Amino acid sequence: MIDSPISRMLGLRYPVFQGGMAWISDGRLAAAVSEAGGLGIISAMNAEAGYLKEQIALARSLTDKPFGVNIMLMSPHVEEVAKTVIEEKVPAVTTGAGSAGKYIPLWKEAGIRVFPVVASVASAKMAERAGADAVIAEGQESGGHIGEMTTMALVPQVCDAVSIPVLAAGGIADGRGMAAALMLGACGVQMGTRFLVATECGVHQNYKDMVLRATDISTVTTGRRFGGNTCRGIKNPFTREFLRVEYEPTTTAEDVANLGAGALRRAAVMGDVKTGSVLAGQIAGMVKEEMPAADILREVCEGCEALLGKGSSWVK
Amino acid sequence: MVLEKVKEMLADKLGMSPDEITEDAKFVDLGLDSLDIAEMLMNTEDAFGVSVEPDASLTTVGALVEKIESLMGDQ
Numbered sequence: 298m299i300d301s302p303i304s305r306m307l308g309l310r311y312p313v314f315q316g317g318m319a320w321i322s323d324g325r326l327a328a329a330v331s332e333a334g335g336l337g338i339i340s341a342m343n344a345e346a347g348y349l350k351e352q353i354a355l356a357r358s359l360t361d362k363p364f365g366v367n368i369m370l371m372s373p374h375v376e377e378v379a380k381t382v383i384e385e386k387v388p389a390v391t392t393g394a395g396s397a398g399k400y401i402p403l404w405k406e407a408g409i410r411v412f413p414v415v416a417s418v419a420s421a422k423m424a425e426r427a428g429a430d431a432v433i434a435e436g437q438e439s440g441g442h443i444g445e446m447t448t449m450a451l452v453p454q455v456c457d458a459v460s461i462p463v464l465a466a467g468g469i470a471d472g473r474g475m476a477a478a479l480m481l482g483a484c485g486v487q488m489g490t491r492f493l494v495a496t497e498c499g500v501h502q503n504y505k506d507m508v509l510r511a512t513d514i515s516t517v518t519t520g521r522r523f524g525g526n527t528c529r530g531i532k533n534p535f536t537r538e539f540l541r542v543e544y545e546p547t548t549t550a551e552d553v554a555n556l557g558a559g560a561l562r563r564a565a566v567m568g569d570v571k572t573g574s575v576l577a578g579q580i581a582g583m584v585k586e587e588m589p590a591a592d593i594l595r596e597v598c599e600g601c602e603a604l605l606g607k608g609s610s611w612v613k
Numbered sequence: 614m615v616l617e618k619v620k621e622m623l624a625d626k627l628g629m630s631p632d633e634i635t636e637d638a639k640f641v642d643l644g645l646d647s648l649d650i651a652e653m654l655m656n657t658e659d660a661f662g663v664s665v666e667p668d669a670s671l672t673t674v675g676a677l678v679e680k681i682e683s684l685m686g687d688q
Contacts, residue, residue, distance in 0.1 A: 507628075514648045533628040537644045571628050 299602060302462045303431060303485035306410060307363055307389060310334025311598045313475075314412075314433070314464060315590070316489030317367020317391055318441065318576070319343070320565040321500045324355030326590070329497035331362040333591035338365040338391060346377040353385050363388040365412075370395030383407040391433060391487075394442060396420070398427040414466070414487075416444025421455045421463075431462040433487050438468030440490055440529050440578040443518070449481070456482030470580040472600015479605065490578040491597070495590040501568035504575055507531050511581035519543060520557070523550035528557065531575040535560055615661065615685070616678045622656055623674065636675040657681055663688070 301312035313335040315327065319342035327337030337360075339352045349366065356364050366387050368378055371394045379400045382390050390404055391412045404411050405428050413424040414433045421432045434455040436448025444451075448467040456463050465478035466487035478486050492498060494505050511531055519539045520526030530536060539556050542548055557574060564573025588596075620631040627634075627643060634643070640650055647667075654665045657677070663684035671677050 510625075512652060514652060532644070537627075540644075 299479075299598060299605075301484040303464060306430065306462075307336060309336055309363070311594050312464075312485030313594055313597065314338060314365070314391070314466075314485065314487035315492045316439075316466065316487050317341075317365075317393070318489050318493070319369070320562050321493065321498065322367065323499055324352035325359065326492065326495060326498045327352075327364045328356040328359035329495065329590040330492065330594070331356070331364040332360040333589075333594045334362075335590070335594050336363065336365055336389060337590075338367050338389075340367045340369075341372065341374075341378040341381075342369060343372045343374065344378075345374050346381040349378050349381050350385065353381075353387065365389035365391055367391045367393060368397075368400075369393055370397060370400075379403070382409060396423060396427075397429070398423065401427040401429060412464070415455065416446055416451065418451075418454050418458045421459050425459045425461050429461060431464060431485075432459060433464045433466050434483070435487070436465075436467030437518075437527075437529070438579040439466060440516070440576040440581075443467070443527050443529050445527075448478070452478060452481040452483050468578060468580050470578075470583050470597075472597050472602075472604055474580070475597055475601040476604040476608075479601070480608075488597070490581050491584055491593055492590060493577060494584055494587045495593055496587055497590050500565050501570075503568040503570045504564050505587060507533070507570050507575045508577050508581045508584055509587065511577065511584070513579070513582040515581060516577060516579050520553055522548075523553055525550075526554055526557075528574070528576065529578060531577050531581065533573075533575060534571045535564075535574055615681050616674075618660055619657070619674060619678050619681070622653065622660065626653070634674060636673070636678070638674050639672055640674070641672070653677070661685060 303312040311334045315330040315337050317338040317340040319340045322340040327339045330337030341349045366382050389410045393414045397413045410430045414435050415421040424432050434452045436451050437443040452465045462484045464485040465483035469486045470491040475486050515531050517532045518529050520528050560574035563569045564575045620634045624631040
């Protein structure tokens with residue numbers, strides 16, 4: 298068993314979070330991960346509070362274990378979903394796409410553990426100062442919205458800069474990645490891409506198939522030109538058209554921001570993996586089998602334990 | 614037969630229909646970079662049992678097909 302402050306803080310068997318993926322991480326997936334001993338996370342995405350309440354009720358009907366909610370701070374409904382997690386007494390919140398400072402005191406007062414996703418040392422320090430319980434340092438290997446730093450370079454620098462626990466995210470899908478993250482100073486990991494193909498993940502089968510068929514070089518980033526909108530996904534006609542338009546001389550930052558509108562839903566819900574956005578991380582090339590969330594967690598954590606147990610063999 | 618298979622492999626990789634890929638299509642226009650082409654060459658090895666070395670003159674679908682056919686003819 299891996300003993301981690303994150304597991305102790307939340308009462309988890311495994312110090313593994315399931316990434317909050319918009320249009321994908323629903324109550325069913327979160328419940329499956331939590332029931333198996335990790336921290337399942339519901340994505341509040343850009344939806345109204347009603348959607349979140351439904352998903353929380355669904356998760357609670359499937360598990361008694363703790364789960365979290367991911368709040369995208371740029372959501373037009375952020376104010377109401379920030380209140381919903383308090384009313385619903387959700388034990389953990391992860392945040393993305395912005396600074397959570399404004400909400401952290403309210404959540405802390407309600408006894409909610411807060412885990413901002415950060416992509417730089419400065420953001421990690423700001424999160425710590427605002428009262429975060431831990432940070433999730435996410436490298437650009439991840440799928441979806443990303444920063445510039447890689448997990449390998451970001452995690453140890455964040456660990457040095459803050460005194461709260463750090464989870465690593467980005468490019469982790471098996472025991473090797475988890476063991477490496479712990480060696481970099483993290484005390485837990487968050488995985489998104491690996492859980493995309495969990496049996497309990499309701500994303501469209503076409504989307505799962507794209508992940509299962511991906512190779513190491515299948516993903517590409519779009520939206521880098523003007524910054525702030527960088528997104529990683531699997532190369533397809535959508536990414537090719539996006540990049541063509543993005544680098545046309547007359548294209549503006551606003552045009553780029555609008556290019557992706559509705560594209561994730563088209564792929565994840567409708568299964569249109571040609572004109573839709575198939576967000577996934579660089580580790581997709583290693584994700585080859587659909588299996589229950591419980592098996593994923595067991596495989597990753599047992600693999601990690603075995604490797605850490607052998608770690609001393611390097612030292613003579 | 615080689616052309617059909619190569620078009621199918623490219624279509625699969627690019628998420629396109631094989632009909633959208635012509636013999637004179639340039640890899641660069643299809644959005645393939647040098648890493649993608651290297652991956653294609655390794656896959657052709659599995660598909661046709663011949664080793665195609667990276668070569669700067671292999672810029673089109675047709676050129677790759679021709680190269681594979683000539684290597685297969687040598688066997």
